[in-house]
Amino acid sequence: MSLRILLALALALAAPWAFSQGYPTKPVRVIVTFPPGGTPDIYGRIMSSELSKLWNQSVVVENRTGAGGTIGTDFVAKAPPDGYTLLFAADATITIAPHLYSKLPYDPVRDLAPIVNVTAGPFVLMANPAFPPNNVRELIDLVHAQPGKISYASSGAGGQQHLAMEYIRTLAGNMDMIHVPYKGFGQGIADVLANQVPLIFGGITASIQLTRGGKLKALGVTGPKRSKALPDVPAIAETLPGFDITAWYGFMAPMGTPREIVKRIHDDSVTVIRRPDFLERLDRDGIEPVANTPEEFGEQIRTDLARWAKIVKAAGAKLD
16 A cells, blocks of 8 residues: 555544544534523533633533523524534423424424433422422322312423423322413512412422522422432322433534534533532532433433323423
8 A cells, every 4th residue: 555545544534533623713602592590501601611611712601592492492403513503402492392392493303413411300399388288299189179279380381390290290180280380480489489379390409499498398309219419308209100300401513513523522521520529519409410422312312202202292281
């Protein structure tokens, strides 16, 4: 084999490595599809800040909210697949929205490339301290005794907070409750704190301080078992076997983004996730590290899509 051919082969093999090592050469935009203050925004900003340090390049978070997060997700799905527009995805717009909208403008499997699931954690069912029930069993009994009189808040119709209660209602014999949707968790929690509405689900990160401080009481967590952060709070599955709603948050990119760039983002994200200070922050917030591969993340998304299809169908939820 001639020296010229060997040199050409060496350059071809080195090109992807050099391409990924050169990335990013300009600021990277990370789209968060929910308002500031919630878990997607908090960890989207933490991860973006840490990647910015690793890359010595600006990584700017942009909140593109609306329509349950689908507006921002669609924006990324249609962005150039060059690694400079990323989605810090919450599972709601990836695995739930396709079952709620008959004409969703993107396909999460076809249009978005999974990179890494950063973290996952349960929701907490919280109540105003004046609300009589102290656990899910007592809540079920009260609703059956007073059909159509107990209300609950959510951050919007079709979101995980709404569907979590619909899932309880379905498993507990179609409890007759009143759903009060708000334009975000902040508005809903304000009315629960004021005892205008007695119940709401919140991500565990946002819920810990509210429940530990006694402003609200926790009736149950939505994961398959109790949370290490709230060990005295029963899992809803202890009352309703099989109940499991665990939210996840991770990086995705427009489909077609070069594999070398996906690998660079994945590998550097995993470096951040495995750092002791980051793991300590996750533990404090009551959520777990994931750090799976793009292939594992893709399989997780497909599994979750099938599971949420059953939950949404049982709840009869539709947004169009």
